[in-house]
Amino acid sequence: MTTILWLSRHEPLPAQVSALRRKFGEVKIVKYQRPLSTAADAIHLAKECGAEYIIPVLPLSFIAYLVDQASKEGIKIIMAKMKSIHECYQQPCPQFMEDYDTIIESRDYNSGIKIYRHYRFEKFCILEGIKFIERDL
Template identity: 35%
Template sequence: MPQKPFIFLSPRVDCGSGNFQPRLDTSAFLNRSAHIFSGRIFRGVKTKKILWVSRHSPQPAQIEALNKAFPNDEIKIVRHKGAVWEGSHLLKLVKKGQYDEVVLVAPPDVFAYVVSYGIPVIRAVMARGKGRSYEFLRFERVIEAKFRTVPLLEDKIR
């Protein structure tokens, strides 16, 4: 039976002063099988659907960074748990789900394929932390993905 996608919805919550702030429910990182974040959509606030393609769930700092990057939108992050090895597969996922943005951790050729079709792709820049952990630094928008190569060794096969 196919699994339901893992959905984070990070609504902007009116704190009483008319100031909308992101609300983060830490239980999202403990219960990975349920729809964790839920909230109402305020008038004039658009929902931005983001496909999260990574083996790892979004960190709280990453959700906060997306909220800052799109301050006028309610952020809805849908996590794709399976591996994506081909750009054509990812392109089908994006079109089927009608996503506005894609946060992608994948091989470079997948980036190149998806960007060539005009899909907005975001990549997370991470720094190695202690042990096997990584620390989130920032997001970057991938505008172009090219390969420049040279032979590693001369061809000896004839």
């Protein structure tokens, strides 16, 4: 059985669980829904539960450091590829697919109107590295 540490305040979607089972067979998904201070904390949690993989839904800068640190420990980072479908102004959305979709409530930055950002799960991928390319302002 493959153990996966799920770092997100959101539950995995049914389509995500199915995709993991297709890839790994029987899986144990250990969910951790509280904030983490450092990538080292995530690595410690993964080791504690015997996870070979971590799926983080966290800020990109955190994930970049986590990818680097996890590779040193033999832990792989998986990212869920979510496609932005559209912004909904009403609920329920007629295009919503329960097993694949999530809708995040937000506000339009210019008007302040409540909107719903509609995302659809596409696939998982392994993150081998994240490169930030910078230049002086």
